Amino acid sequence: MSTTRHELLHAFDLLLAPERFRDYGPNGLQVEGRTSVRKIVSGVTASRALIEAAIHAEADAIFVHHGLFWRGQDGRVTGWMRQRLGLLLGDDVNLFAYHLPLDAHPELGNNAQFGLRLGLVTHAGSAGRFGEQELGFLGALPDAGAFSDGRALAAHVERALGRKVTHVDGGVHGRPIRQVAWCTGGAQGYFEAAIAAGADAFITGEISEPQAHYAREMGVTFIACGHHASERYGAPAVAGHVAAQLGLAHEFIDIDNPA
Template identity: 55%
Template sequence: MEQQTVDRNELDAYLAQALNIARFRDYCPNGLQVEGCARIASIVTGVTASLALVEAAVAAGADALLVHHGYFWRGEDARIVGVKHRRISKLLQHELNLFAYHLPLDMHPELGNNAQLAARLGLQAEARFGEDDIGWLGRAGAGINTVGDLARLVEAALGRAPQVIGDPLQPLGRIGWCTGAAQNYLSDAIAAGAGAYLSGEISEPTVHLAREAGVAYLACGHHATERYGVQALGEHLAQRFGITHQFIDIPNPV
């Protein structure tokens, strides 16, 4: 059977609508960032468009690479030199399209990072908090009663032990979560009534705020918490357009 393809611009337009990218004031352009071949039969997804991921996508024979962390971030050096040149020249050399979606992928109610992390941890969402309702608030499933229970669940689901600030024996109430570098939303989670907060990264002030507020903080890894939105989105595109999809994980300890 002949492999199905989708037009690059049709895919770009579909993703813009499906992820509602016009809604967001983001730190980077969302959508097609580097133009490649006109028709796409195979897509690779990954967290960050590092050179290692670009090379892996080329080796896999992909026509498009879809990531959460792409290029052209606000405030970065605009010149195409050094590392940026090596990445982009590899994309152009192989006519590999690069699509990137940052906040729109974090916040999508079904395919987004927060939604997909909740699904893997069995968290039941009840409310939102923070700027543009970026954070999620809810409760753990049956059998997850303490901070220690939640930490063990995270380790089993994500394959890495979280860094925990707080008493493992502390009973769980409502849980706030926001993937990636969302430690600055801890105050919003506390104001929303969270007794524990789960994110990707942790900063020095986060420790003191969590301790003084009596709220447990679980730093579960920026990369580890944001592996699932792109996978869900890639599978969605494969089903809708009949193209092939492969997720490639480039491990990152952060």
């Protein structure tokens, strides 16, 4: 089966509601390719490696979290930008990118899928959200469970993601972690909002210099598990959902990234 580029864009927009968000770049169709779409390849970032892999997989469209265009960037089409655009335009492949809308979707987005990966249950309604544009999620283990302390939570995250994390234990050793806040990617700036929301621990992708001090001074555990590593789950969930809806083929291609 196939659909049109326009119908595919409409399905993504209907699901992710990009008009609700103040974002750092354009959401939706970033590069126009062929009109008819039979196969979608999803990935985290529109890197040259992903575009080449999608072309090899005979994709008509690519769906990513990190697109090509960002507010304030150099607008010249040279170097890496020329290479990526050249591949997309040369093979007539559509590029769809959704940034904050993909983070925020309550079931299929990066934060929702990341919480599922960790076995966390998001609190219902507004109690389960915090921070600017309510992008942060707040929840706990099922059945009012708790992690024995910050180190136990960090070990749990490492097992779930299959990689080492950066862990700053702000709590007292042996103090249970009941309320867990998370926001994938480069959301270290949400740490103070997570503390204000009552979190015992905060999980995100990256850490900057101030967060270690906040963790120790406020007694709240901070875990950075990698930007790419925390955002591998929303794109395939959304693209797979829409592909099934429209009867299209879908393949997730994960380009290795240590970040």
